[in-house]
Amino acid sequence: MQRLLRLRAQGRLSRGHVRLAGECLGVSERTVWRWLAQAEVDPDAGARPGARSVDRFEVTPEVRVLLAYWRGNASAVHRQLVARARAAAGGPVTAVPGGAPPEAVPLLDPVPSLSTFLRAVSRDLTAGERAGLARGPEAARAHDVFGRRPRGWRNQTWEADHVQAPLVVDADGELVRPWVTWFIDVATKAITGTAVTPGHPSRASILAALRAAVLRTGPYGPAGGIPEHVRVDRGRDFLSKTVLTAFTDLKTKCEDLPAYSPHLKGTVENLNRCADRMLFAVLPGYTTTPKPRRSKKKRDPDGPLALTFAEFTAEVLDWTRWWNTEHHPAGLAGQTPLEAWQADPTPLSDIPETALWGLMLEDDGRVRKLSSHGVRWRSRDYLGAWMAGQAGRSVRIRHMPHHDHEIEVCDLAGRHLGPAHLADAATPEQLDELRRTRIVRARRLREETKKAETLRRQRFAPATTPMPAQRLGAVTAAEADQELDAASDGDMAALALADLIPHAPPPDDWNTPASLRPAIREEKR
Numbered sequence: 001m002q003r004l005l006r007l008r009a010q011g012r013l014s015r016g017h018v019r020l021a022g023e024c025l026g027v028s029e030r031t032v033w034r035w036l037a038q039a040e041v042d043p044d045a046g047a048r049p050g051a052r053s054v055d056r057f058e059v060t061p062e063v064r065v066l067l068a069y070w071r072g073n074a075s076a077v078h079r080q081l082v083a084r085a086r087a088a089a090g091g092p093v094t095a096v097p098g099g100a101p102p103e104a105v106p107l108l109d110p111v112p113s114l115s116t117f118l119r120a121v122s123r124d125l126t127a128g129e130r131a132g133l134a135r136g137p138e139a140a141r142a143h144d145v146f147g148r149r150p151r152g153w154r155n156q157t158w159e160a161d162h163v164q165a166p167l168v169v170d171a172d173g174e175l176v177r178p179w180v181t182w183f184i185d186v187a188t189k190a191i192t193g194t195a196v197t198p199g200h201p202s203r204a205s206i207l208a209a210l211r212a213a214v215l216r217t218g219p220y221g222p223a224g225g226i227p228e229h230v231r232v233d234r235g236r237d238f239l240s241k242t243v244l245t246a247f248t249d250l251k252t253k254c255e256d257l258p259a260y261s262p263h264l265k266g267t268v269e270n271l272n273r274c275a276d277r278m279l280f281a282v283l284p285g286y287t288t289t290p291k292p293r294r295s296k297k298k299r300d301p302d303g304p305l306a307l308t309f310a311e312f313t314a315e316v317l318d319w320t321r322w323w324n325t326e327h328h329p330a331g332l333a334g335q336t337p338l339e340a341w342q343a344d345p346t347p348l349s350d351i352p353e354t355a356l357w358g359l360m361l362e363d364d365g366r367v368r369k370l371s372s373h374g375v376r377w378r379s380r381d382y383l384g385a386w387m388a389g390q391a392g393r394s395v396r397i398r399h400m401p402h403h404d405h406e407i408e409v410c411d412l413a414g415r416h417l418g419p420a421h422l423a424d425a426a427t428p429e430q431l432d433e434l435r436r437t438r439i440v441r442a443r444r445l446r447e448e449t450k451k452a453e454t455l456r457r458q459r460f461a462p463a464t465t466p467m468p469a470q471r472l473g474a475v476t477a478a479e480a481d482q483e484l485d486a487a488s489d490g491d492m493a494a495l496a497l498a499d500l501i502p503h504a505p506p507p508d509d510w511n512t513p514a515s516l517r518p519a520i521r522e523e524k525r
Helices: 002-010 015-025 029-041 043-047 061-069 074-088 114-124 127-135 137-141 203-214 241-249 262-278 309-325 337-343 353-359 428-456 477-489 514-524
Strands: 157-164 169-171 174-176 178-185 191-198 229-232 253-256 375-377 380-383 394-399 406-410 416-422
Touching: 002 015, 002 029, 015 029, 061 074, 074 114, 127 137, 157 203, 157 262, 169 309, 178 203, 178 262, 178 309, 191 203, 191 309, 203 241, 229 262, 241 253, 262 309, 309 337, 375 394, 375 406
Parallel strands: 157 229, 229 253
Antiparallel strands: 157 178, 169 174, 178 191, 375 380, 380 416, 394 406, 406 416
16 A cells, blocks of 8 residues: 555556456455555555554454344344434334343444344354354354374274164164264274164164284284374273273273363264265165155065165275275375374284283173072073083182173183083074063053153143133043042052051150150150
């Protein structure tokens, strides 16, 4: 602006100069002429073109409070400001539905126009603030900027998480949505351990995935070993006593991240997103695909069917191998995760499989004795062929969570003696019949609950003018008495006869009120 002002003072300013300045600054030619006019009135404005005008409307802290009250609805706030200004001027007061208290509404003189107010809100509030006022902190977090952590080295940091596959699989004749539990190395993006669970996962899923992640022999590896620390979200399974004990035995620090903070474990969250787009979306039974409108045509019998659980597990493991050996994630300089892992010279810490076996099992800490019926656990007997001739020996039990069909028996020093299986286990036919019975009972309970909710539901008459609520649903006196009698018959407390068997006097060592002590002594005599 100073240069243009000097050209104007010398009489050499042309329209071409103004157009060139506007193109360099990314504004219109008209804006540059306006800045020149402001600079002639205020010389200081020439050094800061486009500076804020002193009479421009700004969003004040009081207006921010109103925006929070109206959940980010700027038009509703403007209506409140107009109504407050009209009331202060003595004009007709217009009620604003759901209006804020009068003391919370600032008095602006003059009230800006709606377009000016909306422009000020868009200018003075960031996109994150507007989203947070309208939809809450979760929407505001989407506009935040997060820095990158240093890459580090292999096995320095792992991240773990559960992800539910958006599809259904056939698990023993029942369609369920499977879950995948995996550990991923942050530095090399290598998936170290994976476990697939039909239905909801548990701490057993975490222990299985952790065992596959630590071992580097057999079907596992070559990526693996003992990590220095693991990041997990605030999940109940990850913070269970069994999982934390396993991390402690491995000398691994477990970092419990705050809730609703996916950006703090972005590596595993990105893995979940990639698995959804690269793997789950192309498998049969995918549930988030937009469905066409209903038609009268019957379902194509030759269409894709749901995968079995074994087939789905094979697909997940094959995709995991592809990710480690063929995929080229960003940030690895064109390497695959396995190549980045093998190129890292950081020494690895391994643990023998025999030593890892005991770390993945729970131990209740109790000492039991072998009897002629085996070992007693949870009110059931477990037998093993190796128990012959060892009745009376003191042992301890270790087991995988929720795997109550088989347990492992150790001596008091922790040495493994052998497995033990449930005695008198139900036959497959009995289990099928029991499962069908439970399904029928659950269906009956749902129907009864639905009928009870229908009886409890109250209907009210619609209103077009302010009036008290009017209940609907007429019941005869006989119907009401019949339902009340049926309810009283099932109330055992109402049927009890309290005076049929009198209460015995309290013992002498009880602390009774002083006013009752003479009567109690007389009753005892």
